[in-house]
Amino acid sequence: MTVPPEADPEGTAVRLRSIPEASVARLALYLRMLGEFSEQGAETVSSDELAAATGVNPAKLRKDLSFIGSYGIRGVGYEVRPLLHQLEQALGLNHRQAVALVGVGNLGHALAGYGGFGGRGFPVVALFDVDPDLVGIHINGILVEHVREIPLISAERGVTIGMIATPGPAAQAVCDLLVSAGVQCILNFAPVVLQVPGDVEVRKVDLAVELQILAFHVARRHLDDATATAVNGHPVNGHRVNGAKGLSES
């Protein structure tokens, strides 16, 4: 028997389930920007201010926040501190998420030393590689261990997120090891599509693809300019100059 489509009407948990995927990505953005507002001593922000700071449309932002049931104050805005906590809770940042990083070559080494993780509630608690020259060294005070230790050590240290920064061909095997250790969330920097069970979430960061998307836009722009010039006699400047627009992002 399957789960009925509408179990638990008005339940406390269910509202989370219904946050659109696209909104989740932006909520994370709002959270960081709110942190900065908070550090600067702001008590409240309006949707317009926060929207400008994050490059998002204000109505969209309000709708995003409405998904986590936030309470803004009409005529005023949102109280920074409470909103911040609400976002943290919605994003599951109440309990720390321990990160294991596999592959400490070029990119991996940088990620291991990158301050942006630990400071934000994602401490890197384990490093792995296969290279005998790397296994045994310390990076940022953390010992690099052999990949074969992944299952044991991940379980031991309560790893919930795995980052894969290995060469492409090694990624799937590493992924399988992480999954076998119970890791359900994987951030994949390797240029391959990982095969995982349905209860594992994978996100991919693909730098070469990002550049190619940009390359496409250069090419298109040159074509646009050429045709527009041919018709108009002078180049176009089509888009609005960014009152916080146009940087739609994912």
Add this chain to the structure above:
Amino acid sequence: MTVPPEADPEGTAVRLRSIPEASVARLALYLRMLGEFSEQGAETVSSDELAAATGVNPAKLRKDLSFIGSYGIRGVGYEVRPLLHQLEQALGLNHRQAVALVGVGNLGHALAGYGGFGGRGFPVVALFDVDPDLVGIHINGILVEHVREIPLISAERGVTIGMIATPGPAAQAVCDLLVSAGVQCILNFAPVVLQVPGDVEVRKVDLAVELQILAFHVARRHLDDATATAVNGHPVNGHRVNGAKGLSES
């Protein structure tokens, strides 16, 4: 006078303009995967094969390819080699794109040494930083120059893409310098929203946000499991498990 909606019927250039943004991102993916198929000596691929390899729905893939006017062969599939060239052309990879990288701290240093760029037609031709300890050193054979040289050197070396890997507070100033040098495409790793003129394209890669999105999914999953277990008596395992592919073990 504005540009007429349908100048150049059947023209070679215009079709490019109409590729949906979401498709462009996937075309880059197909391109890489095709490269691998090609290396393995495949002559043709079906949309199903390529879709499986890239993790995309086959119908979506066919539609994506139809935007660049590709000619597949019914009953057979696509010829790897010609399709590859068509994709390269559509993505603007016929002429090399020179990349300038600003900020060679932790992350930037790794990016500078990352082989995935130069090998794919995106040679890094200039490095910049403000830190006196870094200015003057060589990374991968490239001299790190002072940020103030950005306008001059970028123009000299024909930079078309800028990558910003500085700390957040420095990013906007660096961005302005790149724009003043005529750079129209920027890949931004700094955790800020850049303000740019309308003719400049920015893409953002935000690692902390990626982790937070994952964290959200862990949290949601735990809630789901809890409720599903409560209803079913055992945890759910929603999706298909995806026929054991490949690169097995170590």
Add this chain to the structure above:
DNA sequence: ACCTGTGAAGATTTTCACAGCA
């Protein structure tokens, strides 16, 4: 007067399903 919360319209993207060709 100002700003949130949201129904409804609009735009975009995904998926289906099948005609048509090799």
Add this chain to the structure above:
DNA sequence: TGCTGTGAAAATCTTCACAGGT
């Protein structure tokens, strides 16, 4: 038969515009 190419339906996401508090 097998697989592409594509209208049309469905799903998702964005934007508008305004009711309703403060």
